[in-house]
Amino acid sequence: MHLQLVSFVLILHCTKYTHSHKHTPGMSTGCQSGCLTCSDYNGCLSCKPKFFIFLERNGMKQTGVCLTSCPSGYYGTRSPERNDCTKCRPECDSCFTGNFCTRCRAGFYLHQGKCLQSCPEGRAPNDAQRECVPECPAECDSCTNSDTCTRCAPGHYLLLGKCHHDCPEEYEPSEPLMMCIPPVHCEVGGWSEWSPCAKPGKACSVKRTREVIQSPSPHGKPCPVTFEKRGRVPGKKNCKDRRNRNNRKEKENQDIRRDRKRDRKACERENPENRNKTERRRRRGQGRSAGTAEGDAVQ
Known part of the structure; x- marks a missing residue:
């Protein structure tokens, strides 16, 4: 009986020793993600590297959580021992450090990292951005x-x-x-060919068009005429065409007369006998003209 009592006391002692090494009173065995150590009542007590510890307030109670970045209104500070989320200044809605705000609370305006109630000279408050903007x-x-x-x-x-x-x-x-x-000015392309008559050989109306390449803007130069129409009478030429044809014919006749005269002179130079015959014919012609003039004078 005495040995049984001693054995029972030893078992209780060993059990208590083992439990004290597995679980410290107040500590939790199921920490949230990012927690290094934690408790059932206070949450995270320390965080893994690169995580920030943040105290969430729920009434009078504060619970620690480990975050990769601090929430709005707080900024992160790092140290070899721990990384903390520190609250921004009261007038800051968010901040980069304790002395550099990135957004202000309502009623304050951001200027060079500070939240001001009134903007400096040359700047005007912008309520939407909560910043001091250029005046x-x-x-x-x-x-x-x-x-x-x-x-x-x-x-x-x-x-x-x-x-x-x-x-x-x-x-x-x-x-x-x-x-x-x-402004954008109008641009047009070239004229198309005149359209053919519907019935060949008869009078008709023909037309031609040109395409608008660029339409003008309200104040740009308007487009010129893009459509023309006129009557056509087959077989008749206009005055300009007739003058051109007559001028060509007259020039051709002048060229023919000039060539004939040049050829005749060339022949006379090459054949003296022909030149003498021509001279005699010219003299006889002059004699006949003189005799005719004397007869007319006698009568």
């Missing part, structure tokens, strides 16, 4: 600085960083773009 001219809706607009107010058109109510003479307004753009 634009009245006709600008947005700008990069006081001299360069990027978008114009309604009723104005952007041109080279300036907003115009009326575009310069060499430009025209574009309503979809709200910009001043160069």
Whole structure:
């Protein structure tokens, strides 16, 4: 009986020793992903490398979780011992470090990493972006600085960083773009051939056309005539064609007479006898002309 009691005490002692090495009181055996150590009540107590420990508040209770990046409103700090998520300044909605905000809370405006309640000179508050933006001219809706607009107010058109109510003479307004753009002028191709008559040999109307290659913009140069029609009478030529034909014939006759005269002179130079005959014929002709003149005088 005494030996049985001693054996039972030894078994209890060994069991307690073994349990104390397997599970520390308060520690959890099933840690969440990223946790290195944890407890059932406090969650993660430490994180694996590259993870940040973040304390989630649930009423009065805080539970540790391990994250790859800190949530909005916090920034991460690393150290050899642990990586922590630290809360941004109260006026920051998100931040890169404790002294550099990336977005401000409502009522504050971001300028050079600081959240300000009023913007410095030359800057204007933008409620949508919560930033201090360049102070634009009245006709600008947005700008990069006081001299360069990027978008114009309604009723104005952007041109080279300036907003115009009326575009310069060499430009025209574009309503979809709200910009001043160069006008597009009309371009046409060459004329087609005249169409043939429907019934050959009879009078008819013929036409020709040319294609519009580029349509004009509202302020561009309009297109010229792209359609022509005229009557045609077969077998009749117009005055211009008739003059051209007569001029060609007259030139041909002049060339023929010039060639004949040149050939006759060439023959006379080559044959003196022919030249003498020609001379005698010319003299006889002159004599007859003289006799006829004397007879007329006697009568």
